Amino acid sequence: MTTSSQFDYDLLVIGAGSGGVRASRVAASLGARVAVVEAGRLGGTCVNVGCIPKKLLSHAAHFSQAFEEARGFGWQVPQARFDWATLIANKDREIHRLNGVYDQLLAKAGVELVTGRARITGPHSVAVGDRTLSARHILVATGGRPQMPAIAGIEWAISSDDAFSLPELPRRVVVVGGGYIAVEFASIFNGLGAETTLLHRSARLLRHFDADLGAALAAQMAHHGVQLRLERQIEAIAQHVDRGDDGLQLQLDDGPALIADCVLFATGRVPNTEGLGLEAAGVQLDARGAVLVDEGFTSSIPSIHAVGDVVDRMALTPVALAEGTVLAHRLFGGADKAAPDYALVPTAVFSHPNVGTVGLSEAQARERHGDVQVFESSFRPLTNRLSDTPEPVFLKLVVAGADQRVVGVHMVGEEAGELIQGFAVALQCGATKAQFDATLGIHPTIAEEFVTMREPVAS
Numbered sequence: 001m002t003t004s005s006q007f008d009y010d011l012l013v014i015g016a017g018s019g020g021v022r023a024s025r026v027a028a029s030l031g032a033r034v035a036v037v038e039a040g041r042l043g044g045t046c047v048n049v050g051c052i053p054k055k056l057l058s059h060a061a062h063f064s065q066a067f068e069e070a071r072g073f074g075w076q077v078p079q080a081r082f083d084w085a086t087l088i089a090n091k092d093r094e095i096h097r098l099n100g101v102y103d104q105l106l107a108k109a110g111v112e113l114v115t116g117r118a119r120i121t122g123p124h125s126v127a128v129g130d131r132t133l134s135a136r137h138i139l140v141a142t143g144g145r146p147q148m149p150a151i152a153g154i155e156w157a158i159s160s161d162d163a164f165s166l167p168e169l170p171r172r173v174v175v176v177g178g179g180y181i182a183v184e185f186a187s188i189f190n191g192l193g194a195e196t197t198l199l200h201r202s203a204r205l206l207r208h209f210d211a212d213l214g215a216a217l218a219a220q221m222a223h224h225g226v227q228l229r230l231e232r233q234i235e236a237i238a239q240h241v242d243r244g245d246d247g248l249q250l251q252l253d254d255g256p257a258l259i260a261d262c263v264l265f266a267t268g269r270v271p272n273t274e275g276l277g278l279e280a281a282g283v284q285l286d287a288r289g290a291v292l293v294d295e296g297f298t299s300s301i302p303s304i305h306a307v308g309d310v311v312d313r314m315a316l317t318p319v320a321l322a323e324g325t326v327l328a329h330r331l332f333g334g335a336d337k338a339a340p341d342y343a344l345v346p347t348a349v350f351s352h353p354n355v356g357t358v359g360l361s362e363a364q365a366r367e368r369h370g371d372v373q374v375f376e377s378s379f380r381p382l383t384n385r386l387s388d389t390p391e392p393v394f395l396k397l398v399v400a401g402a403d404q405r406v407v408g409v410h411m412v413g414e415e416a417g418e419l420i421q422g423f424a425v426a427l428q429c430g431a432t433k434a435q436f437d438a439t440l441g442i443h444p445t446i447a448e449e450f451v452t453m454r455e456p457v458a459s
């Protein structure tokens with residue numbers, strides 16, 4: 001039996017993103033000797049090329065709509081001008097600040113930071129440059145990366161990672177994909193003034209969400225000016241030269257080619273396990289390269305664990321944080337923490353309009369519970385009336401079982417993320433439709449509609 005003193009560390013974490021930093025800090029607070037190895041910038045995807053910069057750009061894009069709406073409330077807004085360079089510089093400053101915050105958090109927790117690219121060389125050893133570090137436990141928290149399709153000319157395309165540092169706002173953008181990253185970027189570029197096309201191979205946006213959400217969002221995005229090209233694929237990309245109007249020519253599987261200045265593929269992400277030495281160490285991976293872990297986040301090698309996007313369960317920051325916390329407690333004797341309930345993870349899409357959701361879609365509820373009741377409402381909120389904006393909000397409750405439990409709450413509309421967070425607590429507590437009905441509304445709000453829907457949709 002080995003003791004921790006035989007190793008340099010009790011826990012060596014690879015990746016200082018959401019999951020890795022959380023696990024490091026919690027483990028250190030429980031008395032473990034911890035180091036974290038990071039090859040890039042502190043904070044990982046979320047801080048540098050994910051949630052944070054995306055939300056800032058999304059907020060920036062929303063102003064164009066706000067300027068329009070302001071007129072109905074008596075404001076004379078002169079022709080607004082947008083400056084991409086200012087937005088990117090300010091966004092970079094905020095991210096730099098957050099990188100510093102992460103650095104301080106690790107230092108304060110007593111976690112050693114090792115800079116460099118890590119490679120696992122055995123069940124207890126990791127190489128970083130010419131150093132070899134040993135640890136009783138190794139945590140793989142290396143996240144994921146964008147997946148680009150193998151089509152001719154793909155080198156002309158960008159991924160979401162690149163979109164945050166474009167030198168200028170492209171005039172014509174094509175965003176490829178139908179998931180949350182694709183619809184968010186299409187909304188961002190469109191709101192900032194680029195001619196924007198969203199091209200997706202299937203007819204449905206946001207396929208992991210309730211089907212009505214994707215349909216409602218598609219209608220609203222089209223209303224805001226995003227050109228939707230559904231059931232189309234790009235087969236090849238070439239340079240397009242046309243007397244001063246140079247760009248990219250996107251050859252489609254059907255119909256005439258599209259000309260654009262920028263094409264962004266948001267067609268999926270893959271776990272970051274290539275070149276990590278996992279297979280050689282005996283760690284089992286799935287077909288997509290994700291680390292296979294048990295319920296406690298331990299891999300097929302008992303001393304090697306994994307959390308976050310690299311396990312490919314649910315690629316969201318709060319999920320990576322929760323998994324990191326559970327693992328650290330389990331390894332270092334903290335309070336017993338249950339793994340997150342993946343069926344009840346609330347999430348938002350920061351498209352225009354926003355989408356918010358928690359719990360089961362109608363289809364999932366029908367599959368799991370058989371008999372379900374659905375309550376829906378679609379209406380123009382008060383604030384859209386003076387601005388003459390036709391944008392309706394869409395709300396949906398899914399109710400199942402003999403006790404009429406609310407198993408899904410879904411919304412398309414302004415601030416959906418803020419609003420769904422509170423309903424996630426209700427679902428976590430097992431709220432029933434009767435309890436929703438007994439709750440008084442806050443008037444006049446959009447959210448009050450969730451507690452006043454009485455008539456189920458006929459199924």
Ligand SMILES: Cc1cc2nc3c(=O)[nH]c(=O)nc-3n(C[C@H](O)[C@H](O)[C@H](O)COP(=O)(O)OP(=O)(O)OC[C@H]3O[C@@H](n4cnc5c(N)ncnc54)[C@H](O)[C@@H]3O)c2cc1C
Nearest residue numbers: 015017018019039044045046050118143308309315316317
């Ligand atoms: C565009 C975009 C928008 C998103 N928006 C949201 C959102 O709104 N809300 C939300 O909850 N989630 C969002 N996400 C997802 C979220 O960012 C991820 O789920 C989260 O960052 C995963 O954390 P992680 O710890 O698993 O990995 P990461 O945060 O990706 O961290 C992995 C770290 O490991 C490092 N690394 C990799 N390999 C090595 C190596 N060999 N050696 C050393 N270091 C290494 C990387 O440099 C990185 O810093 C978004 C993602 C993207 C791409």
